[in-house]
Amino acid sequence: MPEEAVGQQRRAEGQVELQRDGHGGTVPDTRPPEAGPYAPRMRIVIPGGTGQVGGVLRRALAARGDEVTVLSRRPQRLEDGVRHVVWDGRTPGPWGAEVDGADAVVNLAGRTVSCRYTDANLRQMMDSRVDSTRAVGAAIARAARPPRVWLQMSTATIYADARSRGDDLPHDEANGVLGGEEPGVPLYWEYSVRIARRWERAQAEADVPTTRRVALRTAMVMTPDRGGVFDYLSGMARLGLGGPVAGGGQHVSWIHGEDFVRVVEFLLERDDLDGPFIVAAPDPVPQRELMRSLRRAWGRRLGLPATRLMAEVGAFALRTDTELLLKSRRVVPGRLLEAGFAFAHPTWAEAAVDLAAQARRLRQRA
Ligand SMILES: NC(=O)c1ccc[n+]([C@@H]2O[C@H](COP(=O)([O-])OP(=O)(O)OC[C@H]3O[C@@H](n4cnc5c(N)ncnc54)[C@H](OP(=O)(O)O)[C@@H]3O)[C@@H](O)[C@H]2O)c1
Numbered sequence: 001m002p003e004e005a006v007g008q009q010r011r012a013e014g015q016v017e018l019q020r021d022g023h024g025g026t027v028p029d030t031r032p033p034e035a036g037p038y039a040p041r042m043r044i045v046i047p048g049g050t051g052q053v054g055g056v057l058r059r060a061l062a063a064r065g066d067e068v069t070v071l072s073r074r075p076q077r078l079e080d081g082v083r084h085v086v087w088d089g090r091t092p093g094p095w096g097a098e099v100d101g102a103d104a105v106v107n108l109a110g111r112t113v114s115c116r117y118t119d120a121n122l123r124q125m126m127d128s129r130v131d132s133t134r135a136v137g138a139a140i141a142r143a144a145r146p147p148r149v150w151l152q153m154s155t156a157t158i159y160a161d162a163r164s165r166g167d168d169l170p171h172d173e174a175n176g177v178l179g180g181e182e183p184g185v186p187l188y189w190e191y192s193v194r195i196a197r198r199w200e201r202a203q204a205e206a207d208v209p210t211t212r213r214v215a216l217r218t219a220m221v222m223t224p225d226r227g228g229v230f231d232y233l234s235g236m237a238r239l240g241l242g243g244p245v246a247g248g249g250q251h252v253s254w255i256h257g258e259d260f261v262r263v264v265e266f267l268l269e270r271d272d273l274d275g276p277f278i279v280a281a282p283d284p285v286p287q288r289e290l291m292r293s294l295r296r297a298w299g300r301r302l303g304l305p306a307t308r309l310m311a312e313v314g315a316f317a318l319r320t321d322t323e324l325l326l327k328s329r330r331v332v333p334g335r336l337l338e339a340g341f342a343f344a345h346p347t348w349a350e351a352a353v354d355l356a357a358q359a360r361r362l363r364q365r366a
Contacts, residue, residue, distance in 0.1 A: 042268065043102045047071040047087065047136055048109025048153075050078070052228045053221050053260065057106065058082050060261040069098050071109075089132040092139065099136070100143035104268050106151045107136045110199075114229075117188045125192075129199040137206025149212045151267055152203040156219040156253050156280055158196035161185065162330035163250070170251075170284060172334030173217075173276055189327060200276065212274050214267050219253035219280035219331060221260050222351065224358035234359065237294040248288025251330035253280040256345035256355065266341050278333045283347045287325075293349045297356035 041064065049058045049070035062068045062081040069083040078084050087095040089109050099105060109132035111124045133152060140146050157179070159171040164182035171177060179185070180193035200215045222230040236242040255263075263279050285293070295301065333341070345351040 043067045044104045045069045045102045047107045056257045096139040099139040101145045102147045104149045108153045126195045130202045133202035140208045151214045154215040154217045156331045162328040170330040170332045215276040216279045223257035242291040244288035250328035251284045252290045253284040253329045253331045256351045278331050284330045285348045293352045297352040
């Protein structure tokens with residue numbers, strides 16, 4: 001039963017529930033059952049909430065009864081129950097009033113990394129992340145009633161190529177090695193790590209002593225929607241092109257979109273947790289296995305292998321970068337597991353089947 005309906009039923013049965021009071025505390029929910037849908041549990045601001053990850057997150061939070069405000073650069077109409085407010089991602093403005101008095105900020109803003117790594121694009125990738133994070137920090141610092149918690153998007157790309165470790169261990173928060181200094185690392189791989197480090201530093205340096213800060217070192221977020229990474233990989237698998245790339249031994253870390261949402265909800269609630277968290281399923285897989293499971297999920301057997309050179313040509317044609325295909329990203333969510341988080345989709349073989357089924361249903365409905 002949806003949580004909203006559970007809330008209504010409990011109230012109808014005379015049970016008193018706790019709900020957020022909008023300022024970080026809780027109050028008993030004594031509204032009568034006829035008060036309609038479950039009242040907002042939290043006021044949450046999502047800068048950069050118009051994108052692929054933001055879409056999944058804002059819909060889920062709005063559906064559970066949170067009051068959600070998205071900040072983005074272009075006015076647009078979002079789902080019922082989700083407010084949209086314009087900002088420029090860089091400078092203070094009236095949007096700061098949304099942050100003042102909110103319970104939480106989840107900042108997702110950043111220019112897409114799925115592009116050619118030209119000088120101009122690399123600069124925008126850096127500036128859009130660092131500037132927007134600083135702007136969020138400044139708004140929180142100025143707020144009369146600062147949010148209780150600030151979840152800041154980061155990336156699992158911050159860790160070194162897993163094959164450079166020698167000990168064959170996946171990276172976690174305790175023993176992981178940050179990237180950029182692996183021998184022979186291509187310059188633009190190093191730059192991606194530099195972006196990630198400065199992104200996190202911008203959050204760490206903000207003057208927000210009463211706000212709990214969490215950095216989400218997130219792996220590829222797999223959702224069934226059009227235009228996301230799962231859609232792109234599925235397209236390859238369905239065309240029979242999704243074989244091993246450059247041998248396919250490089251690991252891919254990933255997380256099901258539903259688990260991403262559940263991690264955010266978990267970290268919003270847990271006042272005892274702060275700092276960097278790896279947001280990835282505990283089952284990173286070699287690229288050839290990732291694609292094999294995906295082909296199975298789509299009922300395809302054949303996957304043509306691609307050499308490193310073919311990956312470079314293919315990446316050029318797709319206007320993306322080989323780093324996304326060739327770097328070995330092998331991270332595991334040590335801190336989340338230690339804190340008791342349970343994944344709904346811990347293994348790729350099952351997640352791929354679930355996502356393909358959801359994608360088929362979405363296509364049939366479209
Ligand atoms: N998708 C993944 O698998 C994944 C994994 C790890 C980390 N991440 C990170 O998570 C964040 C969201 O990912 P996504 O896939 O949802 O990205 P996306 O679809 O490209 O959306 C990016 C968001 O950032 C905003 N944005 C773009 N350029 C901006 C700029 N110059 N200044 C301010 N805002 C800007 C966009 O908002 P407007 O254009 O509406 O202003 C949009 O809402 C990104 O920072 C990404 O690097 C994503």
